[in-house]
Amino acid sequence: MRRVLLRAVAVPGALLMAVSCGWGGQDSDGAGRPPGAPAGVTAAAGSSTSVHVMWNLATGEPKVAHYEVYRGTTKVKEVPGSDHMVDITRLKPSTMYAFSVRARGTDGRLGPPSERVRAATPAATAADERAPSAPKRPHGKAAGSRAAQLSWDKSTDDRSVASYDVYQGDTKIHSVGGAQTATVVTGLRPGTRYSFTVRARDAADNVSPASEAVRITTSPGSDDGKGTDTGSGSGLAPTGFRATTHRTDGAYYLDLAWIPPNSELLDGVITEYQIQLDRQPTTSLVWGGTAPRDKATYSFYVGREAGVTQRVRIRAKLPDGTWGAFSAERTVTTGAARP
Incomplete structure (x- = not known):
């Protein structure tokens, strides 16, 4: 089975699509394939000579033996597969650096690099021996x-x-x-x-x-911990999620609407979302201009066949680079009458 993955980048007045193809049929235990590219990679300067790099731990198969962190094309750190952060030291002040992360499986196979993230070290300060004050009112x-x-x-x-x-x-x-x-x-x-x-x-x-x-x-239970839209009010999942379809020029489109996670709680604006159909990643949506804060909408092509039923849900990439929880899941059928 061939699966087509779409990445959508929304910019003012334009929608840019990059298409990549993946092949199914791998062994269920992950044998014969390397780990995927680490997700949620972030980098932030820790001082004038250090940068803190983080990423999401891989789950499932194949198992990860260790992660390799690269500065540009040079490997600078290697950490066990149970770790998901590292401090890169001995850097130059006032310098922009680019980092990426790769996972190596227990069979020795090295996966593809993550998206490259950038961080700039601040200027060095001469003879600074005074520490900042302790953060108040945590x-x-x-x-x-x-x-x-x-x-x-x-x-x-x-x-x-x-x-x-x-x-x-x-x-x-x-x-x-x-x-x-x-x-x-x-x-x-x-x-x-x-x-x-x-x-x-x-x-x-x-x-x-x-x-x-x-x-x-933390709350008891087994949810993914980021407040799936169940009325909890945690603000980390898209809420009010709705999904319908419409037909134009013989093709069917999926129309989505949702309320973004509360950006005030997260100290940042949500600019990227992942859309899943039948629990499989289908489209990544990235706002290149001003991202919506109160209500977001998006429509994309799903095919020309009527009577196709799919489950759809959406999640946001949080300002710290990790993925939030999924919205409530909706079921839609192409060609069906609107409720």
């Missing part, structure tokens, strides 16, 4: 059973804050840029109590004292 809440939302007030520094590091206990688990004061921590366990703190870092690598601890207990 707070958060569970976002389903496997994620948590955290936010805090800005720290002060005699120069400027380059980044914020999030700790779970004594372990750094996340890092965001100095202009960001909120994030979503993923990969948590259902029904588990966690304690998080935040530290500010300046360009000279001076680190603040820890903030007060934020204690959060």
